[in-house]
Amino acid sequence: QLGPDKPIVMAHGDVVLGVDLAPIIAAHQASRAAATLVLKLRDGSTSLRGVFTDASGQVARILTHERPARVEPLFEHAFTGIQVLSPEVFGQLPKSGPCCLVNEIYPKLLAADRPLHAFLTTAFYADLGTYPRYLEAQSAVFEGPARLGGVHWPTQREPGLYLDESVQIEPGAKLLAPVRLEGAVTVRRGATVGPYAALQGEIEVCAGCTVERASVWGKGVLVESIKNRLEALGPEVAP
Numbered sequence: 001q002l003g004p005d006k007p008i009v010m011a012h013g014d015v016v017l018g019v020d021l022a023p024i025i026a027a028h029q030a031s032r033a034a035a036t037l038v039l040k041l042r043d044g045s046t047s048l049r050g051v052f053t054d055a056s057g058q059v060a061r062i063l064t065h066e067r068p069a070r071v072e073p074l075f076e077h078a079f080t081g082i083q084v085l086s087p088e089v090f091g092q093l094p095k096s097g098p099c100c101l102v103n104e105i106y107p108k109l110l111a112a113d114r115p116l117h118a119f120l121t122t123a124f125y126a127d128l129g130t131y132p133r134y135l136e137a138q139s140a141v142f143e144g145p146a147r148l149g150g151v152h153w154p155t156q157r158e159p160g161l162y163l164d165e166s167v168q169i170e171p172g173a174k175l176l177a178p179v180r181l182e183g184a185v186t187v188r189r190g191a192t193v194g195p196y197a198a199l200q201g202e203i204e205v206c207a208g209c210t211v212e213r214a215s216v217w218g219k220g221v222l223v224e225s226i227k228n229r230l231e232a233l234g235p236e237v238a239p
Contacts, residue, residue: 005087010101012081016137018124018148028084033058033117034109035101036084039077040125051079051118059116065107067116077118080125088114124148131230138215139196142178154182173205176212203233 007028009021017038028036037059039051052074054060060070083101092105099105109116124147126137141147142160154162160177166184169175173187176194183201187193190207197211202219205211210225220233 007084007086010083010085014127014129015081016124016126016128016148017080017082017121019121020150024082024119025084027119028086028117031115031117033115034086034088035106036117036119038080038082038119038121040080041120041122042076042078050076052076053118053120057118059106059110059118062102062106062110065110067110068113077120078125080121081127134230135196135213135215135228138198139213142180142196154180201233 007025009025017040019038024036024038037051039053050063051059052061054067054074055071058067058070060067060074079102085101089101089105089109092108093099106116124140124144126133126140128134128137145151145153154164154167157163158177160179161175162178162180163169164182164185167181168186170187170189172189174192174194175187176192178196179194180198180200181187181193182199183203185199185201186204188205188207191205192210192212193199193205194212196213198215199205199211200217203216204221206221206223209222210227211222212225212227214226214229214231216222216226216231216233218231218233222231222233
């Protein structure tokens with residue numbers, strides 16, 4: 001529920017994290033911190049870094065900005081871009097113009113020794129900010145759908161083939177797992193979809209087309225192959 005005394009969850013628009021928000025919000029409210037940052041334990045799956053917690057479990061340093069009082073040693077983590085903000089944080093924001101929480105607001109809170117809580121997770125995390133990273137994350141989720149718990153998947157018709165009831169596959173079309181098809185997708189005779197392909201919307205894949213390691217959504221007709229890229233379809237023939 002929104003309200004002047006309620007925390008707000010904010011997230012970068014190009015990240016995905018396989019974790020339930022409810023325990024994060026509960027931990028934030030129990031901590032009485034100005035903000036809670038969701039941090040990924042660094043395990044080699046991400047190159048992000050620069051946020052440190054101390055032995056008390058609080059955020060002690062962000063980039064070069066440090067809390068005056070901290071309990072050594074410090075431990076480095078990756079910031080997932082997901083955070084829970086208490087109302088006091090919004091009082092720090094300028095009345096107009098852009099403002100960066102990480103570079104402007106959190107350093108002020110650290111300098112004032114206000115608590116910044118850390119919620120550590122080992123859950124699946126991916127930065128989707130580029131096409132290659134998006135497709136890499138899609139492949140990882142295909143290989144382990146449970147990494148994103150709570151996400152709806154179509155019925156698995158055969159191993160690795162997830163198809164809505166409305167999907168039509170003509171005789172002579174090929175599906176190479178893993179594949180996820182949602183909506184009014186039609187795969188014509190002589191077309192090949194997969195591996196690692198996701199299509200969602202009202203899409204017709206014409207004969208001779210191959211959709212491989214790609215993500216396609218929208219409404220349209222595919223008359224050429226799509227490989228290793230994302231495609232958003234409109235009313236016109238694509239690509």
